[in-house]
Amino acid sequence: MKNPFLSLKYRNFRIYWVGMNVSLIGSWMQTIALPWLTLTITGDPFKVSLVAVSQFIPPLFLTLFYGALLDKFNKKLLLSIAQIGMASVAALFTIMVFSGQENFNLILILSLIHGIFMSFDAPSRQSMIYDLIDNKCDLPNAIALNSMSFNVARILGPSIAGFIMAVFGVGWCFLINAISFFAVLISLKFIKFRPDVIINHTGKLEIWRSIKDGFLYVLNKKILLEGLCILLIVATFIPNYNVTISAFVKFVLEGDETIFGYLISSVGVGAFFGALFVAVFGKLGSYWIYAVSFFTAIILSFMSLFENFYIICFLVILTGFGFVIVTASTNSMIQLNTKNEFRGRVMSIYTFVFQGSTPFGAMFAGYFIERYGAKFGFFISGAAAFLLLLMIIFCFKNKMRRK
Numbered sequence: 001m002k003n004p005f006l007s008l009k010y011r012n013f014r015i016y017w018v019g020m021n022v023s024l025i026g027s028w029m030q031t032i033a034l035p036w037l038t039l040t041i042t043g044d045p046f047k048v049s050l051v052a053v054s055q056f057i058p059p060l061f062l063t064l065f066y067g068a069l070l071d072k073f074n075k076k077l078l079l080s081i082a083q084i085g086m087a088s089v090a091a092l093f094t095i096m097v098f099s100g101q102e103n104f105n106l107i108l109i110l111s112l113i114h115g116i117f118m119s120f121d122a123p124s125r126q127s128m129i130y131d132l133i134d135n136k137c138d139l140p141n142a143i144a145l146n147s148m149s150f151n152v153a154r155i156l157g158p159s160i161a162g163f164i165m166a167v168f169g170v171g172w173c174f175l176i177n178a179i180s181f182f183a184v185l186i187s188l189k190f191i192k193f194r195p196d197v198i199i200n201h202t203g204k205l206e207i208w209r210s211i212k213d214g215f216l217y218v219l220n221k222k223i224l225l226e227g228l229c230i231l232l233i234v235a236t237f238i239p240n241y242n243v244t245i246s247a248f249v250k251f252v253l254e255g256d257e258t259i260f261g262y263l264i265s266s267v268g269v270g271a272f273f274g275a276l277f278v279a280v281f282g283k284l285g286s287y288w289i290y291a292v293s294f295f296t297a298i299i300l301s302f303m304s305l306f307e308n309f310y311i312i313c314f315l316v317i318l319t320g321f322g323f324v325i326v327t328a329s330t331n332s333m334i335q336l337n338t339k340n341e342f343r344g345r346v347m348s349i350y351t352f353v354f355q356g357s358t359p360f361g362a363m364f365a366g367y368f369i370e371r372y373g374a375k376f377g378f379f380i381s382g383a384a385a386f387l388l389l390l391m392i393i394f395c396f397k398n399k400m401r402r403k
Helices: 011-042 045-070 075-098 104-132 136-167 171-190 207-219 222-237 241-253 257-281 286-305 309-336 340-356 358-372 374-396
Strands: none
Touching: 011 045, 011 075, 011 104, 011 136, 011 171, 011 241, 011 257, 045 075, 045 104, 045 207, 045 241, 045 340, 045 358, 075 104, 075 171, 104 136, 104 309, 104 340, 136 171, 136 257, 136 309, 207 222, 207 340, 222 286, 222 309, 222 340, 222 358, 222 374, 241 257, 241 309, 241 358, 241 374, 257 309, 286 309, 286 374, 309 340, 340 358, 358 374
16 A cells, blocks of 8 residues: 555645646536536537537547647646636636626537647646656556546535535636636746756657657557557546536436536545545556446446435446546556657547547437436446447457456
8 A cells, every 4th residue: 555645745746736736626617617507598408518529529639739749849838828728718708607698609619719728738737747756656646646636626626616606606617717727827837847858849840740650659559559448438438427417417306506516526526536546556457447447337327227316426426436447547557658758649649538539428428318318328328338348358358468
């Protein structure tokens, strides 16, 4: 067993971690406010899924290009640009709501712009962690601790958002998020990289060749390819909570934004303990990654059998627990098996898979919810994940590394 906070001994990581914690709480407040605002003004779960799609379509087209830039240019500068962009979008959401100009088309446009900056944000944060840790043996702990902070924010953000929306109105969630990005910008000012991790770009940047080399590197390393295939399935079908849970609360429980906030916070509770598990015990091997993935898919489908808030809350905690164990373990496995000169591109592929799969999962869940009801969305998402994981095992069965 390890100290779960071991990686905080590194000054750069500690500064970065504190700033990111503050920002993530604001981001999760907006994550709750946006689908609830959309569902409130449209009454249509499928339109909620379209908003999710509009945010995650840009990573499909931009993340790989950005990964090539990460391996050539200053990560601090690129991450700062992403933070300023997302803060600006949150400010525009604030103005839209406070001025009474809420409409679905404007929400779609702003969500799309937010997605463009998200394409820059996630690969920067993922690849930068490696540079903030001096002893790479502590990297899995740092990744897990980063995931823990993400999920503490997932607990606090929705809870605060539910209260803020109920008492003060949805616009305040967007305003708080806009302000919270300054915590990251301030922390980046105090981070000092070692000379060997500062990139000074010289020569011609060949984007397409760089992207191609990154893909070939992944395709030729079985451990990277297998990890990304697992991630693709799990990230597509498991975490569509903004679509599935918002519809379940609205149309099955007939609840309000406070109930929605509690259930999303429950995801964060499970995810926090999943990240804590990885921080204490280390990343899982591929055998256990598969096992936890199957467990999570089964629990998600099982949720379709219940309409009780407390039972659903418990099952949501279990899905959050399993999801983060899988994603944190695959993240560590990929980073530890990637050469430094390919890290930006490989982590951009990781982000491309993680975020780029979300639109398809959201549309998949939204379609079935609209046709067959909110509970069926849980069942079909879990069943699809289970069956596709079986296919992945079949494809890799002769090469699986069992532990």
